[in-house]
Amino acid sequence: MGINNIFYLNGDNLLGQDGEAATDGSHLKDEDLCVKESGHSLSSIKLMLQNID
């Protein structure tokens, strides 16, 4: 995009591989969400926040 500070999060493995992470195949539910979804996002956002306030 020619713009700096753009980060990208792949979606393929955000919900793990066991197929149990959503209530309806799409919307996330708690347990897997905490460990996999937020865990993955957490590391990405921490990376972005390294040089901010």
Next chain:
Amino acid sequence: MRNIIHPRRKFFNQILYGGISLGLSQNILAQNFFTPEEEIDWYDVKELGVEGKGWNDTTKYFDRLPAKAQGFVRDRLWDLSMNLKWTVLNDLDMPHMASTGIKGIDLYTKYNNKWRYVTTAGALVGLKTYQNKSIPADSENEYELIKNMTPEFREYKLFLPLYDGVTKLEIGIDNNALINKASPNPAKPIVFYGTSRASACASRPGMAFPSILGRRLRRPTVNLGFAGNGRMEIEVGSLLAELDPCVYVIDCLPNMNESSVSERTVPLVRKIREAHKTTPILLVEDRSYTNARFFPARKRHHQKSRKALKNAENY
């Protein structure tokens, strides 16, 4: 813990808010111990303030978009941000989500400098009976959150409903106890612009992933998840550009397709960049449907929209 249904008393008053994911949270300081109801003083949360509101000039206090957005963004988005009076006739239930997440309120407190879950206020309005007692159709929710807790001065945070909206929220404490507004978190917030996945189908409000991230990263979060309507619209981009977050998280793919992703990603990012030259922007792919391996069309949808997003990132 016990639920109280009382048609006239007002505590956690829930309001119908179709298809909305609401991620506001609010801090209070209070000393807590159980007291008879007649000795409770009630405090309007509006007087204490909330954390996670992107704009102050809202039509209704708990709206997520500013008043000026009405007529500016699509009506559907505006509708999603309006709070309606909650009655049993219009109560919101969903086939894939627990009531505690749709319209409950979570209470957290700081313990050893970390946010720890305390309890959830479940909404009884909308149920015809509870524990063999009938519930008046015009009831307002009233829930005793804390009972027999050690009397200490603590900092608390409430997480509001993920789908139903709130128009009024009052906190009642013993009339000998104290309640103060907590010091605002000075850190810049994380702004999430996305879909119903921003609130997901968490069993209670504190378990939505923006809420979890906010606690772990000790930052406010502004949750602009619009169920079915997170579509990278430039009008929303203009509003996002007014905010000053530490990170923008753009998480709209579940409501988009290859064509709209290709068309809108670059303009949205550029709109934000006009106002914020260096603020990180995180583009998030849609999570794979957990059953996508059985439905080729779903898998193809993921592949196409992700390719479009990747192309936009590399544009």
